[in-house]
Amino acid sequence: MSDSENARMRSVDDHLKTVLDTVQLLAPMELPITDVNGLVLAEDVVSAISLPPFDNSSVDGYAVRLADLEGAAEDSPAELRVLGDVAAGSVHEGILEPGTCLRIMTGAMVPHGAEAVVPVEWTDGGTESVRITRVPERDEHIRVLGSDVAAGDVVLKAGTRLGPRQIGLLAAIGQVHAPVHPHPRVVVLSTGSELVEPGTPLGPGQINDGNGPALTAAVNAMGATGIRVGIIGDDPQGVLDAIEDQLIRADMVVTTGGVSVGAYDVVKEVLSTLGTVEFTKVAMQPGMPQGFGTVGEDRIPIFTLPGNPVSAYVSFEIYIRPAIEKMMGIETGPRETVTATCFGAFTSPSGKRQFARGIYDPHGLSVRPVGGHGSHLVGDLALANALIVVPEYVTEVVDGDDVEVIVMEGGPR
Ligand SMILES: Nc1nc2c(c(=O)[nH]1)N[C@H]1C(S)=C(S)[C@@H](COP(=O)(O)OP(=O)(O)OC[C@H]3O[C@@H](n4cnc5c(N)ncnc54)[C@H](O)[C@@H]3O)O[C@H]1N2
Numbered sequence: 001m002s003d004s005e006n007a008r009m010r011s012v013d014d015h016l017k018t019v020l021d022t023v024q025l026l027a028p029m030e031l032p033i034t035d036v037n038g039l040v041l042a043e044d045v046v047s048a049i050s051l052p053p054f055d056n057s058s059v060d061g062y063a064v065r066l067a068d069l070e071g072a073a074e075d076s077p078a079e080l081r082v083l084g085d086v087a088a089g090s091v092h093e094g095i096l097e098p099g100t101c102l103r104i105m106t107g108a109m110v111p112h113g114a115e116a117v118v119p120v121e122w123t124d125g126g127t128e129s130v131r132i133t134r135v136p137e138r139d140e141h142i143r144v145l146g147s148d149v150a151a152g153d154v155v156l157k158a159g160t161r162l163g164p165r166q167i168g169l170l171a172a173i174g175q176v177h178a179p180v181h182p183h184p185r186v187v188v189l190s191t192g193s194e195l196v197e198p199g200t201p202l203g204p205g206q207i208n209d210g211n212g213p214a215l216t217a218a219v220n221a222m223g224a225t226g227i228r229v230g231i232i233g234d235d236p237q238g239v240l241d242a243i244e245d246q247l248i249r250a251d252m253v254v255t256t257g258g259v260s261v262g263a264y265d266v267v268k269e270v271l272s273t274l275g276t277v278e279f280t281k282v283a284m285q286p287g288m289p290q291g292f293g294t295v296g297e298d299r300i301p302i303f304t305l306p307g308n309p310v311s312a313y314v315s316f317e318i319y320i321r322p323a324i325e326k327m328m329g330i331e332t333g334p335r336e337t338v339t340a341t342c343f344g345a346f347t348s349p350s351g352k353r354q355f356a357r358g359i360y361d362p363h364g365l366s367v368r369p370v371g372g373h374g375s376h377l378v379g380d381l382a383l384a385n386a387l388i389v390v391p392e393y394v395t396e397v398v399d400g401d402d403v404e405v406i407v408m409e410g411g412p413r
């Protein structure tokens with residue numbers, strides 16, 4: 001491609017800005033806490049109760065009055081009458097009388113009058129009477145009411161991303177629902193008359209739909225909801241109907257295929273008439289032909305990605321992931337990179353940002369290119385865990401160069 005053609009292309013940064021200026025944070029809703037893993041809180045959460053909700057024992061032992069243990073030691077144990085047991089979940093009514101104690105289990109409510117709990121290891125373990133050889137401090141082994149969370153505290157702030165620990169806290173304070181930005185529902189459609197459902201014997205000229213399953217999995221792995229609609233042939237009305245049918249349940253639509261310059265590039269054909277979708281060449285490799293805009297009354301964002309599987313997947317990482325993050329309320333922007341030493345050499349097209357596939361080694365802070373430039377190389381894509389970002393002005397990466405890397409799995413976002 002000539003330099004003047006490259007100059008006419010939109011830059012990767014401009015295309016991402018268009019995308020992020022268009023997609024919106026999803027309106028908050030109350031969801032059951034069983035369904036909020038990975039979602040972002042839309043409001044502060046205030047605890048209605050204190051934690052612990054009552055004074056309770058942190059050990060299995062004996063609830064005691066300190067005055068009864070004065071001078072207790074290995075060679076001069078204090079002896080107390082054991083009034084009974086307090087198990088977790090049960091309550092001892094009444095006040096602990098002088099000279100007595102209660103056998104108490106971890107988590108059980110400390111009886112009135114008790115000032116500490118003696119672990120069973122400091123005693124002879126008696127059940128009628130017990131000999132105690134060591135004196136605890138006041139409140140020792142007691143988890144005091146409100147010492148973790150006080151009723152009325154803001155326990156989680158708006159903007160917090162909920163994970164297992166935060167969900168555990170919500171449950172502990174008795175919240176059944178949480179106000180969150182919900183999971184974006186992302187409808188994934190593969191177009192192309194050559195495509196068949198994986199598992200179907202391949203006829204001449206046919207290939208399996210790899211993009212649908214890959215992109216649906218990528219959406220789900222982010223904590224959004226991927227809805228794979230399946231394959232649509234290169235029939236304009238079929239593509240139009242499928243997109244319109246899906247709008248009712250979609251927060252975003254992603255199509256692959258049919259956006260280049262071929263005679264059967266139907267996505268481009270039908271969406272050009274439908275609304276604001278703009279088809280552009282972006283100065284990147286792979287992923288040059290990109291379509292993005294909105295469709296339907298609700299202005300649902302739509303990405304029409306190139307059909308080549310590597311191009312489609314790279315487009316997901318560069319544009320769709322940040323867009324979904326914005327819809328979910330996760331702080332977003334261009335993908336973060338890490339610097340790594342490149343073990344291997346390859347060329348890069350002038351004027352385009354290349355996203356070469358690589359195997360990144362976080363321990364050695366190095367990356368090894370895998371596969372060539374071909375946008376069809378799914379075998380190599382599956383081996384890769386990183387994208388090597390080669391700037392527009394660089395035409396060659398030589399062995400030992402420092403490069404910037406987007407770590408696709410297990411790296412910064
Ligand atoms: N004359 C030109 N030809 C092409 C250009 C160009 O500028 N001038 N651009 C090339 C680039 S770059 C790309 S990327 C592709 C984009 O093509 P389309 O988006 O129109 O996609 P298709 O033609 O439908 O398919 C391309 C390729 O990918 C395979 N494919 C499609 N869908 C799937 C799927 N769901 N799973 C697996 N593989 C899929 C398809 O069979 C084709 O091999 O255009 C170049 N051509």
Ligand code: MOO
Binds near residue numbers: 308
């Ligand atoms: O730009 Mo296309 O996306 O390489 O193969």
